[in-house]
Amino acid sequence: MSSESPNPPPVEVVWHGGLVHPGDRQQLLGQRPLTVWFTGLSASGKSTLAFALERRLIDLGHACCVLDGDNIRHGLNRNLGFSHEDRTENIRRIAEVARLMNDAGLIVVTAFISPYREDRRLAQEIVGTDRFFEIHVSTPIEICEARDPKGMYKRARAGEIQGFTGVGAPYERPISPALEIDTSVDTLEECVGKVLSRLLELLLPETEEQISGTVQP
Ligand SMILES: Nc1ncnc2c1ncn2[C@@H]1O[C@H](COP(=O)(O)OP(=O)(O)OP(=O)(O)O)[C@@H](O)[C@H]1O
Numbered sequence: 001m002s003s004e005s006p007n008p009p010p011v012e013v014v015w016h017g018g019l020v021h022p023g024d025r026q027q028l029l030g031q032r033p034l035t036v037w038f039t040g041l042s043a044s045g046k047s048t049l050a051f052a053l054e055r056r057l058i059d060l061g062h063a064c065c066v067l068d069g070d071n072i073r074h075g076l077n078r079n080l081g082f083s084h085e086d087r088t089e090n091i092r093r094i095a096e097v098a099r100l101m102n103d104a105g106l107i108v109v110t111a112f113i114s115p116y117r118e119d120r121r122l123a124q125e126i127v128g129t130d131r132f133f134e135i136h137v138s139t140p141i142e143i144c145e146a147r148d149p150k151g152m153y154k155r156a157r158a159g160e161i162q163g164f165t166g167v168g169a170p171y172e173r174p175i176s177p178a179l180e181i182d183t184s185v186d187t188l189e190e191c192v193g194k195v196l197s198r199l200l201e202l203l204l205p206e207t208e209e210q211i212s213g214t215v216q217p
């Protein structure tokens with residue numbers, strides 16, 4: 001995390017630099033690591049898009065991995081709920097994991113509602129602005145609610161789920177995302193095509209001059 005972290009590690013915890021330069025990994029894997037951050041309402045299509053994108057990237061020879069909201073709550077973040085505080089911690093941990101995976105050279109694709117602007121800003125700060133590619137899956141709530149694959153909107157409207165994003169809790173739209181995708185307008189294939197056409201150039205390995213320093217906390 002940056003030096004502005006509200007919880008810096010104790011002084012006896014000292015960063016130990018490695019012997020592998022980020023450029024070594026880029027050369028080995030033939031790609032520049034990025035975090036593709038999908039944000040949007042429940043049922044907007046984040047997971048569907050993320051896994052389809054992962055499939056395409058792997059088929060194109062890119063080392064890539066999805067971090068999916070529901071999946072992560074089965075393991076790493078199983079102790080977190082959906083209060084504002086827990087959602088913030090959820091996103092903070094995911095961003096730290098994404099950063100570690102990027103440091104390992106992987107392309108990371110995340111699929112989290114991540115409804116709060118400040119949480120996404122923090123995620124961007126943790127991952128690094130130059131590695132963070134935010135995509136707003138802007139499918140309108142009426143469409144998401146009509147899809148309702150998990151029956152969550154129905155339960156939220158019935159008052160069975162408190163603080164459900166879009167019903168009892170806000171979704172703060174990104175102000176200037178790198179890309180906006182509406183899955184009610186384009187087919188899944190078209191959506192993935194749009195993302196790929198923006199991404200492929202960004203994934204080219206950087207030159208030595210472009211790689212800024214070694215990995216630091
Ligand atoms: N073009 C499209 N792209 C992605 N999903 C689509 C598209 N068209 C229809 N869908 C459907 O929309 C639904 C989206 O569900 P999905 O689980 O991907 O949403 P999500 O944003 O990950 O929701 P949650 O935040 O609850 O995990 C799926 O049933 C999917 O088949």
Ligand SMILES: [Mg+2]
Nearest residue numbers: 046047069111
């Ligand atoms: Mg999902």
